Amino acid sequence: MVERYLAAGANGVTVLGIMGEAPKLEPDESLQIATRFIDRMGRLPVIIGVSAPGFAAMRSLARSVMDQGAAGVMIAPLPSLRTDDQITGYYR
Numbered sequence: 001m002v003e004r005y006l007a008a009g010a011n012g013v014t015v016l017g018i019m020g021e022a023p024k025l026e027p028d029e030s031l032q033i034a035t036r037f038i039d040r041m042g043r044l045p046v047i048i049g050v051s052a053p054g055f056a057a058m059r060s061l062a063r064s065v066m067d068q069g070a071a072g073v074m075i076a077p078l079p080s081l082r083t084d085d086q087i088t089g090y091y092r
Helices: 002-007 027-041 055-068 084-091
Strands: 013-015 046-049 072-074
Touching (some): 013 027, 027 046, 046 055, 055 072
């Protein structure tokens, strides 16, 4: 998949968003997938989704992927948060 992205002219990718299987992965599986993309993309930026039900899991994966060379991380608010105040409070 990475080779196809590169051949198509991609200048970076996001991996492990919230719409696929990422929320169902074990932490070590998420890190393995993220590391594989980071390694294969070379110098191009890779943004890794680290959303999780708890802050400890997010922090751990975020630190790990940044140590591996990710360009950044994405964090989605919990699906139960509906208003702007709830979402900003979550991030605060």
